[in-house]
Amino acid sequence: MGRKKKFRLFSAVLSVICVVFVAEAAAPVAAIGNSQFFWWTFLLLAFLLPYGLIAAELGTSYIGEGGIYDWVRKAFGHKWGARVSWYYWINYPLWLASLAVMTPGLLTTITGFQFTALSALVLELLFIWLIVWISFYPVSDSIWILNGAALIKMILALLVGGLGLYVAFTKGMANEMTLASLMPSFNLNSLSYISVIIFNLLGFEVICTFADDMENPQKQIPQSIIVAGLVIAAIYIFSAFGIGVAIPVEEISTSSGMMDSFQLLTGSSTGWFIILMAFLFLLTLFGNMISWSLGVNNTASYAAQNGDMPAFFAKRSTKNNMPVGAAIANGLVASLVVAVAPLLPDQDLFWSFFSLNLVMFLLSYVPVFPAFYKLRRIDPDHPRPFKVSGSQLLLKFLVVVPMLLIIISLIFTALPLSFDSSTLASQLPITIGSIIFILAGEAMILIKKIKK
Structure with missing residues (x-):
């Protein structure tokens, strides 16, 4: 008998949590105000539930490294497969750059050392290329990183939620909780952050690209999606509630929200607790990037092998067959982005890079939902170990609603819907x-078409 693989159900659940739960995206959502609770509840039901069911069916039916690229290509052909693989890949180095620009500030909190512009750039590049180097190795070799990052994320979220409740009970509510304030406000400020909640709920399909490292992917994929989805929903709501009741909305920053939350809740920007939280938060950034690199790189490499991405992305290690071409491309693009960052107008670099990554990432998911419906029609006899049950009307509902939510959130994130100078400066x-x-x-x- 062959050696049992290391990637078991417990690790699969923690890996989904590591991938999907995004601690650094908490602040923009909390900045919405009390109506965030409505949006969390609504999007958990209207987006996370159908998306999780669809990802579980497609992931167990079409197992392989292609992920969402493979699903869309099978349904709509190579041209749409190429678009999805491109959007899905390019978002990653942009996200990597957005987290890299946070590292000097976190290390300043930890060490007290103030970095110059040059030393900060060196740190950002070190962060990027350390992630690239780790992604040269198989996911089963990085299990301890993924599991550790998932546990740390949950600890941070529970701590910030618990501290928020403690502050609210001992010092009073920071934001007045009324029925009117809990209702959704459809102003541009609130709606522009809805995409961040959707971003926080995406990523379940990444676990499908780990199938070759699992003992029983047909069972582990849907089990890990269901269990992790419930855990993630509970953690998000608890941490959001803690921040919402204890910190005035106007004091919440979009650039370093989790750490700002701890500092505001404790009333201190120094001390052992803040240093420890900054260190743990830094570790979660590594965990995020490592977990996503494994899925994104495999998808890009697989697409390149099918002729839908540049040939360089198909390059794999001769030692362990890992997609090194895609990993190196990540490092090169992210390095270029942080290198030109000092030349950009003075603004919140994390939010700018993060928003750009958000747009490309959400674009990659738009065809996934109709692909699910079309594959049901054109490939009805394909074995489906996990199958979403229901009438045709229900299936259409599960496809149309989350797709429309993504399109709406893209409009509010990518387009300047207000034309005052400050909005244009940050949005353009x-x-x-x-x-x-x-x-x-x-x-x-x-x-690619001309070459063919």
């Missing part, structure tokens, strides 16, 4: 960057 780089990356993807498809 995101709009222009999104257009550039979309056109780059179309150019890639056109070049």
Whole structure:
């Protein structure tokens, strides 16, 4: 008998938590105010539930490294598969860059040392290339990192929620809780952050790309999605409630929300507790990037092998067959982004890079939902170990509602819906960057077509 693989159900559940639960995205959501609780509840039901069911069916029916690229390609052909693989991949180095620019500030909190612009850039590059180096190795070799990061994320979320409740009970509520304040406000400020909640709920399909490292993927994939989904929903609501009742909305920052929350809740920016929280938060950033790199790199490499991404992405290690081409491309793009960051107008770099990553990431998911429905029609006899049950009307509902929510959130994230100077200054780089990356993807498809 062969050696049992290390990736068991417990590790699968923690890996889903590590991938899906995004601690650094908590602040923009909390900045919505009390209506965040409505949006969390609504999107957990209207988005997370159908998305989790669809990901579980597709992930167990079409097991392999292609992930969402494979599902869309099978349903709509290579051109749409190429678009999805491009959007899905390019979001990752942008996200990597957005987290890299946070590391100097976190290390300043930990050590007290103030970094110059040059030393901060060196630190950011070290963060990027350490992630790239770790992603050269199989997921089963990184299990302890994924499990550890998931546990730390849960501890941080529970601590910030618990501290928030303690402060609210001992010092009073920071934001007045009324029925009116809990209702959704449809202003531009609130709606522009809805995409962050959806982003916080995406990533279940990454676990499907780990199938080759699992003992029984047909059972472990749906089990891990269901269990982790319930845990993630509970943690998000608890931590959001803690922040919402204890910290005035106007004091919440979009650039370093989790650490700002701890500092505001404790009334201190120094001390052993803040240093420990900053260190743990830094570790979760590594866990996020490592867990996502394993899924994104496999998807990009698989797409390249099918002729839908540049050939360099298909390059794999001769030692362990890991997708080193995609990993190196991640490092090069993220390094370029942080290198040009000092030349950009003075603004919140984390939020700018994060928003751009958000747009590309959400774009990659738009075709996934109709792909699920089409595969049911064109490939009805394919074995489906986990199958979403229900009438055709219910299946259409599960497809249309989350897809529309993504499209709406894309509009509010990518387009400047207000034309005052401050909005344009912060929004136009995101709009222009999104257009550039979309056109780059179309150019890639056109070049591939000409070569064929």
